[in-house]
Amino acid sequence: MLKxxxxxxxxxxxxxxxxxxxxxxxxxxxxxxRGIVQKNxxxxxxxxxxxxxxxxxxxxxxxxxxxxxxxARGCRLDPDAMAQAISEVARTLDTPYDLxxxxxxxxxxxxxxxxxxxxAEAAAGGAVIIAGTNPLxxxxxxxxxxxEAVCVEAxxxxxxxxxxxxxxx
Numbered sequence: 814m815l816k817x818x819x820x821x822x823x824x825x826x827x828x829x830x831x832x833x834x835x836x837x838x839x840x841x842x843x844x845x846x847r848g849i850v851q852k853n854x855x856x857x858x859x860x861x862x863x864x865x866x867x868x869x870x871x872x873x874x875x876x877x878x879x880x881x882x883x884x885a886r887g888c889r890l891d892p893d894a895m896a897q898a899i900s901e902v903a904r905t906l907d908t909p910y911d912l913x914x915x916x917x918x919x920x921x922x923x924x925x926x927x928x929x930x931x932x933a934e935a936a937a938g939g940a941v942i943i944a945g946t947n948p949l950x951x952x953x954x955x956x957x958x959x960x961e962a963v964c965v966e967a968x969x970x971x972x973x974x975x976x977x978x979x980x981x982x
Contacts, residue, residue: 815961816941816979819918819954822967826853826862828945832916835943835972836869839912844976846870847905847935848914848928849898851877868901869914875901895927902931906938911980915944923953932957941980943972 822828829851836850846869853862864878875898879891913935921927935942936958943965946954955962965975 815936815958816939816982817936817944817958817961818942818963818965818972818975818979819944819946819951820965820967820972821946821948821951828967829853829916831967831969831972832914832943832945833867834969836867836914838969838973839976840870844912844980845908845910846912846914847902847910847940848912848931849902849916850914851916866898866916868898868905870905872901872905895921899928899931902928906931906934910940912976913940913942915942918944918946918950918954918957920950922957923950929957941976943976 820828820831822831833850833852836846840846848869849866850869852865852867852874863876865874865876867874875894877891877894877898879894913932915928915932918932919927922929922932932942932944944954951964963975965971
């Protein structure tokens with residue numbers, strides 16, 4: 814049985830802050846985490862945030878967004894930076910861990926790329942998995958999990974309760 818959950822928040826940056834807080838909370842309790850959480854910067858002045866990810870538990874912070882020019886539309890994800898983040902996380906999986914945390918199961922993962930293989934490796938190794946996603950990718954995440962993924966309310970106490978319950982079983 815997989816121990817896998819996802820959560821969704823609707824406010825801008827809300828999910829990123831929630832999963833970062835969760836990682837910090839669990840780390841303080843001695844939970845060995847792997848994966849990434851996202852920390853957005855520059856939102857206050859420019860309207861569009863720079864997207865940085867923190868490799869867990871204490872790895873580098875990597876900027877995964879790129880500047881496409883004023884007024885540009887479309888995906889700002891920097892594929893080279895994303896590949897670096899994936900490589901950094903993969904490197905951490907050689908040591909034991911309890912929880913794989915992914916800031917976002919997005920379009921890349923839904924299409925079989927991005928962090929999908931690392932999620933599968935974590936699941937195969939018996940780790941607990943929590944991923945953020947959005948309504949556009951929730952069905953793909955459920956499909957990835959073989960229908961075993963549980964949706965947990967986007968609230969710190971609900972995520973902590975779910976983690977404690979599945980890690981105790």
